[in-house]
C-alpha cells in the first residue's frame with residue numbers, strides 16, 4: 001500500500017481521490033534523516049546526553 005496525500009486537505013489517505021481531486025503519492029519518508037539531524041542539534045545544544 002502506498003500512502004497518498006491530498007493536496008487540498010493535506011491529509012494522508014489510501015484513497016485515490018480526496019476532496020474531489022486525485023491524491024498524489026506522498027514523498028518518501030525522511031524521518032530517519034531528520035531524526036539524525038535532530039539528535040545532532042540536540043547534542044550540540046547539550047539537551048541530549
Ligand SMILES: [Zn+2]
Pocket residue numbers: 006007008009010011018019
Ligand atoms: Zn482531501
